[in-house]
Amino acid sequence: MKEGYEVVYKRPKTLLDKRMHYCPGCFHATIHKLLMEVIEEMGIQEKTVGVCPVGCSVFAYDYMDVDMQEAAHGRAAAVATAIKRMLPDRYVFSYQGDGDLAAIGTAETIHACNRGEKFTFIFINNGIYGMTGGQMAPTTLEGQKTTTSPYGRDAKKLGLPLKMAEMVSQLAGVAYAERVSCNTPANTRKAKRALRKALEIQGKGLGTTFIEVASNCPSGWKCTPVESLDWLKDKVYPYFPLGVFKEPPAAKVEV
Amino acid sequence: MQFPGGQGKIVSKSKEDQMPAKGYVEISMEGCKGCGLCVVHCPSKCLELNTLDTNSYGLHYAYLANEETCIACVNCAIMCPDAAITAYKKVG
Amino acid sequence: MEEKLGEIKFMKGNEALAEAAIRAGLQGYFGYPITPQSEVVEYLAMEEPKHDYVLIQAESEVAAVNMVYGAAAAGARVMTTTSSPGFSLMQEGISYIACAELPCVFANIVRGGPGLGTIQASQGDYFQAVKGGGHGDYHLIVLAPNSVQEMVDHLGLAFELADKYRTPAMLLSDGSIGQMMEKVVLPETKPYKPDKPWATTGKTPDRPRNIITSLYIQSEVMEKKNQTLQAKYQQILDNEVRFEKYRVDDAEIIISAFGLTSRICKKVVDLAREEGIKMGLFRPITVWPFPTDRLAQLAAQDRVKFFLSVEMNAGQMVEDIRLSVNGKKPVYFYGRQGGIVPTPEEILNAAKGHLK
Numbered sequence: 001m002k003e004g005y006e007v008v009y010k011r012p013k014t015l016l017d018k019r020m021h022y023c024p025g026c027f028h029a030t031i032h033k034l035l036m037e038v039i040e041e042m043g044i045q046e047k048t049v050g051v052c053p054v055g056c057s058v059f060a061y062d063y064m065d066v067d068m069q070e071a072a073h074g075r076a077a078a079v080a081t082a083i084k085r086m087l088p089d090r091y092v093f094s095y096q097g098d099g100d101l102a103a104i105g106t107a108e109t110i111h112a113c114n115r116g117e118k119f120t121f122i123f124i125n126n127g128i129y130g131m132t133g134g135q136m137a138p139t140t141l142e143g144q145k146t147t148t149s150p151y152g153r154d155a156k157k158l159g160l161p162l163k164m165a166e167m168v169s170q171l172a173g174v175a176y177a178e179r180v181s182c183n184t185p186a187n188t189r190k191a192k193r194a195l196r197k198a199l200e201i202q203g204k205g206l207g208t209t210f211i212e213v214a215s216n217c218p219s220g221w222k223c224t225p226v227e228s229l230d231w232l233k234d235k236v237y238p239y240f241p242l243g244v245f246k247e248p249p250a251a252k253v254e255v
Numbered sequence: 256m257q258f259p260g261g262q263g264k265i266v267s268k269s270k271e272d273q274m275p276a277k278g279y280v281e282i283s284m285e286g287c288k289g290c291g292l293c294v295v296h297c298p299s300k301c302l303e304l305n306t307l308d309t310n311s312y313g314l315h316y317a318y319l320a321n322e323e324t325c326i327a328c329v330n331c332a333i334m335c336p337d338a339a340i341t342a343y344k345k346v347g
Numbered sequence: 348m349e350e351k352l353g354e355i356k357f358m359k360g361n362e363a364l365a366e367a368a369i370r371a372g373l374q375g376y377f378g379y380p381i382t383p384q385s386e387v388v389e390y391l392a393m394e395e396p397k398h399d400y401v402l403i404q405a406e407s408e409v410a411a412v413n414m415v416y417g418a419a420a421a422g423a424r425v426m427t428t429t430s431s432p433g434f435s436l437m438q439e440g441i442s443y444i445a446c447a448e449l450p451c452v453f454a455n456i457v458r459g460g461p462g463l464g465t466i467q468a469s470q471g472d473y474f475q476a477v478k479g480g481g482h483g484d485y486h487l488i489v490l491a492p493n494s495v496q497e498m499v500d501h502l503g504l505a506f507e508l509a510d511k512y513r514t515p516a517m518l519l520s521d522g523s524i525g526q527m528m529e530k531v532v533l534p535e536t537k538p539y540k541p542d543k544p545w546a547t548t549g550k551t552p553d554r555p556r557n558i559i560t561s562l563y564i565q566s567e568v569m570e571k572k573n574q575t576l577q578a579k580y581q582q583i584l585d586n587e588v589r590f591e592k593y594r595v596d597d598a599e600i601i602i603s604a605f606g607l608t609s610r611i612c613k614k615v616v617d618l619a620r621e622e623g624i625k626m627g628l629f630r631p632i633t634v635w636p637f638p639t640d641r642l643a644q645l646a647a648q649d650r651v652k653f654f655l656s657v658e659m660n661a662g663q664m665v666e667d668i669r670l671s672v673n674g675k676k677p678v679y680f681y682g683r684q685g686g687i688v689p690t691p692e693e694i695l696n697a698a699k700g701h702l703k
Contacts, residue, residue: 066556
């Protein structure tokens with residue numbers, strides 16, 4: 001470090017010193033980083049247990065320096081339910097993609113939210129199945145081309161994309177639901193605040209917390225990382241708006 | 256392959272007679288994936304992708320091309336998905 | 348041994364199983380209703396206010412088995428129960444649990460199948476339990492109780508074996524044993540104090556993070572994991588085989604059965620002996636690990652003429668009998684399906700049929 005300067009940002013220690021395998025520009029890595037910053041700042045590394053999914057983030061436990069469990073595809077909500085019930089004073093999060101949470105795992109997602117299981121969902125919605133090569137997801141946009149919708153998603157045959165944050169916010173057991181993104185520094189800061197808020201609300205035992213990240217997939221979308229930000233702004237946010245869908249009354253939360 | 260946190264190649268174009276910068280950043284050459292998100296979000300246009308060189312992964316890494324204009328806003332480090340940037344601000 | 352009056356009860360199999368779990372220090376039960384085992388969930392729900400175990404009626408058996416995974420990996424003593432179609436749903440989860448080496452207990456109160464089937468008892472899930480209904484090379488420790496008392500005894504044993512070997516264990520029971528009521532002596536409640544340094548309880552500074560996974564993408568690493576599992580299974584095979592012999596010492600005909608049919612076959616042996624036929628019963632109690640060596644020894648005896656496997660299915664354990672006997676003597680099969688319980692007389696006739 002040069003003389004007369006101080007560090008204003010450096011990589012959190014809770015993010016292991018290992019190069020993450022995600023594609024260049026992928027928000028998976030961003031959210032891993034933000035989540036680990038939050039855990040470091042809150043001082044809860046010793047009390048955190050995470051559940052990682054099947055999907056691009058199947059190796060999340062290689063990057064996050066917290067106890068973690070690998071769940072079967074779609075089942076992270078059931079696994080997280082059990083961990084939180086057995087260890088209620090720990091901070092438990094499930095980290096899932098759109099296939100995991102909104103396709104094969106929809107029942108587990110809805111029922112954990114309906115029961116108000118007190119863990120935090122981190123839902124990475126990038127409208128595609130990245131790990132398996134770019135197939136259509138329940139959150140793929142109408143008209144969007146993927147390997148299993150090569151002519152564009154036909155809403156008449158396959159319906160419109162599922163809006164999970166909106167859906168779960170209707171359930172009484174959900175205390176906090178927000179959709180965030182990381183396409184700009186401002187939004188990325190908001191995403192970090194949302195993750196922190198979710199864990200604080202979990203700490204107060206107010207109910208299920210659900211953070212949906214409108215994320216990108218430059219590889220699956222066949223564009224550059226910078227172009228993926230344009231796709232988010234032009235196509236994704238109009239359908240998947242950012243913002244808070246549900247939160248506890250202000251008096252209950254001091255973040 | 257281990258990620259060498261924060262050890263970056265600092266390439267500065269600052270001239271000796273210019274005011275010292277408000278801040279500077281170190282970008283890990285091997286940790287950077289050349290995604291460009293930091294470059295497009297730097298308000299002072301300090302950062303560039305090195306189109307003439309690649310790291311051992313074959314990626315055009317980002318680097319601090321114009322150190323004198325860095326205002327230590329930390330936007331780049333915030334955007335960087337891989338936490339490959341360490342940001343410094345002038346004390347006082 | 349004196350039996351304390353307070354610990355003797357007249358109980359239904361399913362309820363005795365639930366009570367035994369509570370007394371063994373159950374910390375979590377995650378299940379789903381299905382006939383003929385819903386009494387287990389119901390009993391635990393009624394008893395819940397008096398204890399501090401976690402009880403969740405999950406949204407499906409799929410969710411239930413994954414809750415078992417999560418809780419077991421967090422270090423808790425947990426179990427689930429179900430019946431055949433539900434056990435099919437759990438197979439993926441069981442494969443994951445076996446690979447991740449998580450101690451937990453399952454009970455399959457088997458009903459007639461295949462498909463939606465019937466709610467009557469059957470033994471049609473032997474293959475699924477013993478040969479692994481899920482994918483990959485793994486085994487569950489499988490105990491086959493034949494009475495309400497054994498439901499209780501085997502449940503406690505299953506929890507202990509699961510912890511001892513860090514592996515899932517199960518009771519292969521059936522709808523009749525689950526529903527019948529018998530006198531049962533209940534064990535004393537044991538406080539459960541586990542020591543599981545591998546569990547995900549939160550990474551403290553004194554240790555690296557604990558990861559529970561079954562993903563080993565590199566083939567060399569996956570093979571090593573498989574070898575570890577196989578070595579463990581060999582240890583279990585060497586140490587935990589359990590079986591019962593009834594009037595086998597001078598027998599010329601050996602009938603084999605597990606679970607419910609083994610009770611009936613005891614009567615068959617007695618009836619046969621009354622007619623002067625030297626019959627004996629060999630009953631595997633652990634159907635995995637299977638008592639192969641003992642059967643092989645019996646088959647080697649000159650006086651033994653043949654084996655007859657009696658099951659409530661279309662012929663499943665008979666294959667393991669054949670493998671154990673290894674061609675030394677003929678092995679025959681008699682079975683009923685669909686929930687029909689064979690009578691001692693029809694089994695005896697089948698045995699006599701092979702005498703000619």
